[in-house]
Amino acid sequence: MKIKMYEVREDEKKAIERVAEELGADVSISSNILTPQEAESLRGIDGVSILGRTTVNKELLDGLKKAGVGYVSTRTVGYNHMDVAYAAEVGIRLCNANYPPYGVAEFTIMLMLLALRKYKPAMWRQGVNDYSLSGLQGREIRNMTVGVMGTGKIGRAVIKDLGGFGCRILAYDPYPAEDLKNTVEYVDGDTLLRTSDIITLHIPLMESTRHMINREAIAKMKTGVVIINASRGELTDIEALTEGIETEKIGALAMDVFEDENGIYHESRINDIIRNRKMAYIRQFPNVVLTQHMAFYTDANTDSMVECGIRGIVEMKEKGSCASELHP
Ligand code: COI
Numbered sequence: 541m542k543i544k545m546y547e548v549r550e551d552e553k554k555a556i557e558r559v560a561e562e563l564g565a566d567v568s569i570s571s572n573i574l575t576p577q578e579a580e581s582l583r584g585i586d587g588v589s590i591l592g593r594t595t596v597n598k599e600l601l602d603g604l605k606k607a608g609v610g611y612v613s614t615r616t617v618g619y620n621h622m623d624v625a626y627a628a629e630v631g632i633r634l635c636n637a638n639y640p641p642y643g644v645a646e647f648t649i650m651l652m653l654l655a656l657r658k659y660k661p662a663m664w665r666q667g668v669n670d671y672s673l674s675g676l677q678g679r680e681i682r683n684m685t686v687g688v689m690g691t692g693k694i695g696r697a698v699i700k701d702l703g704g705f706g707c708r709i710l711a712y713d714p715y716p717a718e719d720l721k722n723t724v725e726y727v728d729g730d731t732l733l734r735t736s737d738i739i740t741l742h743i744p745l746m747e748s749t750r751h752m753i754n755r756e757a758i759a760k761m762k763t764g765v766v767i768i769n770a771s772r773g774e775l776t777d778i779e780a781l782t783e784g785i786e787t788e789k790i791g792a793l794a795m796d797v798f799e800d801e802n803g804i805y806h807e808s809r810i811n812d813i814i815r816n817r818k819m820a821y822i823r824q825f826p827n828v829v830l831t832q833h834m835a836f837y838t839d840a841n842t843d844s845m846v847e848c849g850i851r852g853i854v855e856m857k858e859k860g861s862c863a864s865e866l867h868p
Pocket of ligand 1: 591592615616617618619833836
């Protein structure tokens, strides 16, 4: 079984060696993004594994098909970068990762605390020996109503972590989970928007959820609302968020993801002119925290992502299916 893994980071290499040996797979690696131009060189490879920066579109899938590659695994949970319908049409099988939700959930709580305790301007001041307190008064989660949008694996891990703070927790999900009904108050989307002091997004990106946090949604929110996004940037309309910050309707914003982050996040662009005006503008505000899509990035998750990436291909080919196979 021959597998080629793309977008491989240094810290993945040990796990790759271990899993490849355990599963008897012949794994080669590249730190590059997989492009359609590269597909031709993949003859003899059974499956490829990628992370979130490779776009698995029609062109790439056609190239892979031509080269005889039958399987693609993404070592990410989100799979909005893959054309699942077209892959099924050409007979290439896809799977995603199902690494544990705890790292992202903990990072989400950290973003809430950073925003509520005004840690970004506090850090700026520290750097220039300004130890004053004025303007840095924070708020406590325990006195707040937190609205969790999406109660899948990550949303429910966030809910569990929030349990220790003693806050009121509202949740919205088109498919409410029976076992959470004693822990959270399930409400409709509008009630969550209108009632929450903090809103945290744990919804997958699909056509129906793109820009779900838009002007109309923000208008329904409480003045001073805190919005947290560790899911996908495209869930929010950044123009609307920017207006919300400018008008002070939004009290604070913390986002681990950004629309059009591809080509910026997970790369050093320190000497470059970055052409993303929306990002450049919004990141200057003291009450806007941006992190570089790193909520997932823990030691435990790295191991699990590698394991999912290799095992998924091996199981699809050898056993006929794997637990996280993607179907249109
Ligand atoms: C995911 O697993 O969906 C992530 O957001 C992680 C990242 C490497 C793209």
